[in-house]
Amino acid sequence: MFNVSLVQRLQEELKANPGSLPFDEILYCNIGNPQSLGQLPITFFREVLALCDHPTILDKAETQGLFSADSIERAWQILDQIPGRATGAYSHSQGIKGLRDTIAAGIEARDGFPANPNDIFLTDGASPAVHMMMQLLISSEKDGILCPIPQYPLYSASIALHGGSLIPYYLDEETGWGLEVSELKKQLEEARSKGISVRALVVINPGNPTGQVLAEENQRDIVEFCKKEGLVLLADEVYQENIYVPEKKFHSFKKVARSMGYGDNDLCLVSFQSVSKGYHGECGKRGGYMEITGFSPEVREQIYKVASVNLCSNISGQILASLVMSPPKAHILSFPSLFL
Structure with a gap:
C-alpha cells in the first residue's frame, strides 16, 4: 500500500x-495535483485574483501595461459584487451572492435549464461539501451510502468519519467500468436486509480513478432508480472537463433529470464541482461548490445551518469558482494570452 x-x-x-x-x-x-508537477496556473485566473486582492492598483496607469484589459474589467465586476470590495472579510455563509449568480448562469449555459443562485453553496473545494452532506445524511451506522468501487477514498473515509455504513457497488471493468443498475439493486436489497437504511447514492462521473464517462441513457436509469427508491443522488462531477475519448460527452445529472421532466418535487440531487480539476488545477486555492435541488425548506435550513458553522469559504476560492464557470470567451481580444 x-x-x-x-x-x-x-x-x-x-x-x-x-x-x-x-x-x-x-x-x-x-492525487490529482497538477501544479506540483509543473503545470502553470491560468494567466487570466491569477491576474483577476491579484487585482481583486489589491484593488488599489486598478487605478494606476502602469496596471494597464501589466494586466490584460479583460482581467481588469472582470476584476472590477467582481469587486462590485463584494460588500466593501474587501476580499479579506467574511461573506455570506453560502458565498458571495454575485459570484453565485455568475455560477448559476454558467450552470444554466452548460445544461440548458434554469439554475437558482440560492441553490448554490460555495465551499473550500468539493471535499468539504461532501463532508457536509455526509454529516447531514448519517446519524448512525444504520445509515448507509451506496458508493462505487473503485472510488476516490474521500467517500469511504467521510462515511467512516461520520459513523455510517459504506454500501459498495462494483463497477464492471469488462464494460469499461460501467455502472449497472442491477448491481445497485442487488447491493441496496442486501443492505436493507441487514437493517441498514440506505440514504444516498454516490456517482462519480466522469469517474475517479476509472476515467469512465456515463452514457446519457445510463444516467437516466440511475435517476429513475434514485427516484423510485427515495435516494439522494450525490453527483461528483468535478472531472467534467477531463474527457479523453472523442465520442464521449459529459452530461450533468441535473440536465438529465430535467430533460426527463423531473423537477424539485421528484428528486433530491446534490452536484459537486471544484476548481482543483478540469484544465485549471488550482488545488491549493481550495474553491468549489455544491448545487442542491429537490430538498424541502426544512432540510435546506439544516444544510444552511451546517454551512454557517464554518462562517464562509475562502474568498479567493469563491472568486475562482465563478471564473471557472464563466471563463473568458474566445472572441475577446486578449483570449490567446490569458490561457498561457
Whole structure:
C-alpha cells in the first residue's frame, strides 16, 4: 500500500543528505495535483485574483501595461459584487451572492435549464461539501451510502468519519467500468436486509480513478432508480472537463433529470464541482461548490445551518469558482494570452 508518510520521510532524507538514496527527486502522483508537477496556473485566473486582492492598483496607469484589459474589467465586476470590495472579510455563509449568480448562469449555459443562485453553496473545494452532506445524511451506522468501487477514498473515509455504513457497488471493468443498475439493486436489497437504511447514492462521473464517462441513457436509469427508491443522488462531477475519448460527452445529472421532466418535487440531487480539476488545477486555492435541488425548506435550513458553522469559504476560492464557470470567451481580444 502507498504510504505518504514514508514518502515524506524519504523526501526529508533527500533534502538533508543529497545523494543518500538511489533517486534524487520524488513526484507525488497519488492525487490529482497538477501544479506540483509543473503545470502553470491560468494567466487570466491569477491576474483577476491579484487585482481583486489589491484593488488599489486598478487605478494606476502602469496596471494597464501589466494586466490584460479583460482581467481588469472582470476584476472590477467582481469587486462590485463584494460588500466593501474587501476580499479579506467574511461573506455570506453560502458565498458571495454575485459570484453565485455568475455560477448559476454558467450552470444554466452548460445544461440548458434554469439554475437558482440560492441553490448554490460555495465551499473550500468539493471535499468539504461532501463532508457536509455526509454529516447531514448519517446519524448512525444504520445509515448507509451506496458508493462505487473503485472510488476516490474521500467517500469511504467521510462515511467512516461520520459513523455510517459504506454500501459498495462494483463497477464492471469488462464494460469499461460501467455502472449497472442491477448491481445497485442487488447491493441496496442486501443492505436493507441487514437493517441498514440506505440514504444516498454516490456517482462519480466522469469517474475517479476509472476515467469512465456515463452514457446519457445510463444516467437516466440511475435517476429513475434514485427516484423510485427515495435516494439522494450525490453527483461528483468535478472531472467534467477531463474527457479523453472523442465520442464521449459529459452530461450533468441535473440536465438529465430535467430533460426527463423531473423537477424539485421528484428528486433530491446534490452536484459537486471544484476548481482543483478540469484544465485549471488550482488545488491549493481550495474553491468549489455544491448545487442542491429537490430538498424541502426544512432540510435546506439544516444544510444552511451546517454551512454557517464554518462562517464562509475562502474568498479567493469563491472568486475562482465563478471564473471557472464563466471563463473568458474566445472572441475577446486578449483570449490567446490569458490561457498561457
